[in-house]
Amino acid sequence: MTKPLDPEMFDPVCPSGLMPIRIGDKWAGMIVQCLEEGPRRFSELLVPLRTITPKVLTKSLRSLERDGFVVRTVHAGPARHVEYALTPLGRSLLELLDAARAWAEAHMDALIDARENQ
């Protein structure tokens, strides 16, 4: 089974605002990462994303669904719950995310230096 998501999965200090690469909207890249190990519920996603509001999470998830990256499944029952999972197409984004991470690891220092020296 999938373990709970680390609430500190995303460093709040990490200057993601500086990142010159972006997958989808502001949160899409992080959401995709959250789904890497398996399906997650709406409220599970709120944990590592922390400062996201439900409205924005919904919007971002709907957008990922529209593009075929994510599937939404409603499990009815006494306590209904909803699960979001990556499709194969969504999984293909993970490669891109890795490329972005690799770039950041290699070059973010240089970018930050460039910004600070004026």
Next chain:
Amino acid sequence: MTKPLDPEMFDPVCPSGLMPIRIGDKWAGMIVQCLEEGPRRFSELLVPLRTITPKVLTKSLRSLERDGFVVRTVHAGPARHVEYALTPLGRSLLELLDAARAWAEAHMDALIDARENQ
């Protein structure tokens, strides 16, 4: 020497609005590509970018400069001109652009299908 930029370098029909990956602002990725073969002048860049306005081109170039991706050089003289060139750091973005292009070639059809089937 570098050849003139193809005015039709970027397909106006190509649904770049659909692309889920983005480098910098709306135009930054295209600008970086324009600079791949060597330095270019402001007015040279306007040609393939076509619908960009000077104000927006300036803003995007300044942003690329701030981040250390591009250098701006003023050549004084009777007819002054300005050249923009990629730095090594800027060149490192080309790998990322390639990764994005590779992803698009492999998966954009699936994305477009997903959108159209609702």
Next chain:
DNA sequence: CGGTATCCAGAGTGATACTG
């Protein structure tokens, strides 16, 4: 639990016109 409704501030983008 998994959302929606409303309102709002700021950023990004563009049209148009003008300048050293």
Next chain:
DNA sequence: CAGTATCACTCTGGATACCG
């Protein structure tokens, strides 16, 4: 040639509160 100035507008994202 290489920009700048002004204005306007849309889009994103967030605060807050409420709903089935």
